[in-house]
Amino acid sequence: MPELPDVEGFRRVAEEAVKRQVRAVHVHDAQVLRDSSAEEFADALRRRYVAEPSRHGKWLMVPTASSAGGSPAAPWVLLHFGMTGSLRWCEHDAELHPHDRVVFDFADGELRYRDMRKLTGLHLAREQDEVDRQLDELGPDALEVGRDEFTERLTRTRRRIKPALMDQSIIAGLGNLCADEILWRSRINPARAATDLTSGEFGRVHGDMRSMLRQAIRVGRVPDRASWLTGHRDEPDPHCPRCSTALSRGRVGGRSTLWCPHCQPE
DNA sequence: GACCATGTTCCTAC
DNA sequence: GGTAGGAACATGGT
Numbered sequence: 001m002p003e004l005p006d007v008e009g010f011r012r013v014a015e016e017a018v019k020r021q022v023r024a025v026h027v028h029d030a031q032v033l034r035d036s037s038a039e040e041f042a043d044a045l046r047r048r049y050v051a052e053p054s055r056h057g058k059w060l061m062v063p064t065a066s067s068a069g070g071s072p073a074a075p076w077v078l079l080h081f082g083m084t085g086s087l088r089w090c091e092h093d094a095e096l097h098p099h100d101r102v103v104f105d106f107a108d109g110e111l112r113y114r115d116m117r118k119l120t121g122l123h124l125a126r127e128q129d130e131v132d133r134q135l136d137e138l139g140p141d142a143l144e145v146g147r148d149e150f151t152e153r154l155t156r157t158r159r160r161i162k163p164a165l166m167d168q169s170i171i172a173g174l175g176n177l178c179a180d181e182i183l184w185r186s187r188i189n190p191a192r193a194a195t196d197l198t199s200g201e202f203g204r205v206h207g208d209m210r211s212m213l214r215q216a217i218r219v220g221r222v223p224d225r226a227s228w229l230t231g232h233r234d235e236p237d238p239h240c241p242r243c244s245t246a247l248s249r250g251r252v253g254g255r256s257t258l259w260c261p262h263c264q265p266e
Numbered sequence: 267g268a269c270c271a272t273g274t275t276c277c278t279a280c
Numbered sequence: 281g282g283t284a285g286g287a288a289c290a291t292g293g294t
Contacts (some may be wrong), residue, residue: 001272031290058273076290084291097289119273159283168274176273205268222272230272254285256271270294278288 001221002081004142004173004213007058008089009220010079013111014053014060017089019068020106021049031102032113032121041124044075046102057138057172060087061131075126078134082119088112096249143213144169150209151202154194161197161205162190163253172211177222177230184229189264190252215256233258 002010007066022045027038036044048064051072055061060079063072079087084099090110097114104111113122125131139145139153153170156163164170165179174182182191184206189225197205216222224231224263229247232238238247240260248261 003272080273082290083271086275117271117273117289118280119289119291157282163284166273177272232274251285255273267294271292273289275288278285280282280284 002058002085002176003175003222004055004058005178005216005219006086007055007081007173008217010060010081011055012220013051013087013089014050014062016109017050017104017106017111018052019049020108021068021215022046022064022104024105026103026105028096028102028103029118031118032101032115034121034123036124037058041102041122042113044124044126045077050073056135056141057168058174058175059134059138074128075124076128076131078123078125078131080111082115082117082121084117084121085113085115087107088114094158110177138168138172139170140172140176142171142209143217145171145206147203147206148205151199154197154202157194159194160191160252161188161194162255162257164194165205166253166255173213176257177233178209178212178216180258181222181228181230182212184259184264185212187263189266190257190259191266229258229260 022105025042025045030038049068049070051063051065053060053062062077064075065071065073090112099114100112101115102113123219154164157164162179165174182205186204222230227241240247240263243262245260245262248259250257
């Protein structure tokens with residue numbers, strides 16, 4: 001699941017816990033902790049209060065405070081969801097899922113980090129510096145970046161447009177599904193060189209990116225509607241929702257790619 | 267068993 | 281140095 005719209009959904013889930021005190025942290029699988037042991041992680045967060053979470057690209061950042069309304073401070077929990085991660089608010093008596101790797105326990109419920117494949121995980125940032133260092137590796141958030149900076153950053157590279165869009169250091173937040181969806185809306189072939197796009201085409205991609213993300217955020221994930229390209233990914237013989245041409249499948253930048261050969265010509 | 271999967275990082279080759 | 285391709289990571293679905 002997790003691309004920008006999904007992580008924005010998880011941010012809203014994390015908001016449930018704001019001002020609540022962490023009673024305990026149960027680490028069921030320490031493999032998802034990237035830079036701390038289960039003990040360090042749990043000890044650092046126990047009795048801290050959750051402060052306002054923020055999102056940048058596919059990263060969710062949760063600061064803590066020493067009192068319910070206290071100012072956001074270290075330690076922070078930085079969450080990445082890989083390909084299969086999620087965050088959910090659960091009642092205490094809800095049965096533990098086999099993929100619930102870390103549970104944050106509060107008086108009236110719990111926050112669960114669930115992840116099947118464990119490709120990424122949770123970071124404990126003990127100082128503001130560590131949060132900044134993580135953010136430094138990311139480009140501007142896909143929802144925040146303006147048209148001019150968007151164009152400027154993407155024309156700096158000689159790569160193809162799809163892998164460039166998905167490069168988190170250029171623009172943060174877009175994954176495989178979002179990239180395909182945006183390029184289909186903009187009628188741009190995913191294998192075209194980024195430097196080959198005109199200024200008008202970049203304007204279109206930027207606008208389509210924003211509207212696509214806003215619509216997806218409303219439902220907290222990338223929808224699988226029939227009117228969206230993404231809604232046809234898993235079909236054996238998918239057709240373009242716009243012109244009914246048989247869709248093409250291939251690999252671009254090492255990722256499975258779906259596009260319409262009629263709407264998105266080379 | 268083979269192949270595929272919404273992500274990231276590391277290695278090699280051109 | 282930039283770019284592309286492949287493998288690795290860990291797990292499950294078809």
